[in-house]
Amino acid sequence: DAGITQSPRHKVTETGTPVTLRCHQTENHRYMYWYRQDPGHGLRLIHYSYGVKDTDKGEVSDGYSVSRSKTEDFLLTLESATSSQTSVYFCAIRPAGVYGYTFGSGTRLTVV
Amino acid sequence: AQTVTQSQPEMSVQEAETVTLSCTYDTSESDYYLFWYKQPPSRQMILVIRQEAYKQQNATENRFSVNFQKAAKSFSLKISDSQLGDAAMYFCAYSHTAQGGSEKLVFGKGTKLTVNP
Numbered sequence: 001d002a003g004i005t006q007s008p009r010h011k012v013t014e015t016g017t018p019v020t021l022r023c024h025q026t027e028n029h030r031y032m033y034w035y036r037q038d039p040g041h042g043l044r045l046i047h048y049s050y051g052v053k054d055t056d057k058g059e060v061s062d063g064y065s066v067s068r069s070k071t072e073d074f075l076l077t078l079e080s081a082t083s084s085q086t087s088v089y090f091c092a093i094r095p096a097g098v099y100g101y102t103f104g105s106g107t108r109l110t111v112v
Numbered sequence: 113a114q115t116v117t118q119s120q121p122e123m124s125v126q127e128a129e130t131v132t133l134s135c136t137y138d139t140s141e142s143d144y145y146l147f148w149y150k151q152p153p154s155r156q157m158i159l160v161i162r163q164e165a166y167k168q169q170n171a172t173e174n175r176f177s178v179n180f181q182k183a184a185k186s187f188s189l190k191i192s193d194s195q196l197g198d199a200a201m202y203f204c205a206y207s208h209t210a211q212g213g214s215e216k217l218v219f220g221k222g223t224k225l226t227v228n229p
Contacts, residue, residue, distance in 0.1 A: 033216060033217070035217075040221060041221060042116075042221040044219070045217070045218075094215075099145040099207055099215070100159070105156055
């Protein structure tokens with residue numbers, strides 16, 4: 001395994017509730033990313049991190065926040081989930097100076 | 113902003129035949145990487161092949177090869193001797209190589225490949 005795990009793998013939640021998805025790596029890579037995948041859109045970047053406590057927005061960041069308090073964990077939070085946030089969420093990691101991205105297995109989130 | 117376009121939402125190929133998936137991209141950068149990722153029904157994102165823009169030689173990985181045309185900003189994937197296990201969604205992706213942590217992967221919308229026995 002590539003040393004990246006996402007949890008949970010599946011989640012169903014109600015509209016308006018907060019949700020946190022976790023990405024955990026054992027590779028000590030500097031860069032971590034959160035993407036969402038929707039039919040007809042490919043994968044779109046939500047937020048990314050280039051170090052502990054260093055994060056920036058991607059193209060679809062509205063309604064999402066992230067935190068990275070230690071190298072190995074990158075958390076994605078939906079403060080108040082909406083049905084438009086039903087999606088598959090992928091985490092990816094990359095070491096500094098190397099352009100090879102490794103992806104987690106994804107989290108399927110359904111907001112009802 | 114960089115964009116990646118895959119103009120073929122779906123493709124099909126007969127087993128053992130060859131198929132080519134198209135990808136074009138738009139960038140003002142001169143130094144970057146291009147990727148093809150495979151996503152089977154398991155949902156896992158699997159790197160198929162990677163091309164560095166500064167290399168003129170086209171990348172190959174076994175039955176997978178690319179045709180990289182930098183001036184035309186084109187990056188097609190050729191799959192030779194197609195196998196049933198090649199059936200998947202294929203994504204073309206781009207990453208520039210700027211300093212400072214702003215590098216990120218930009219994806220096309222994908223091409224669904226069906227392999228017919």
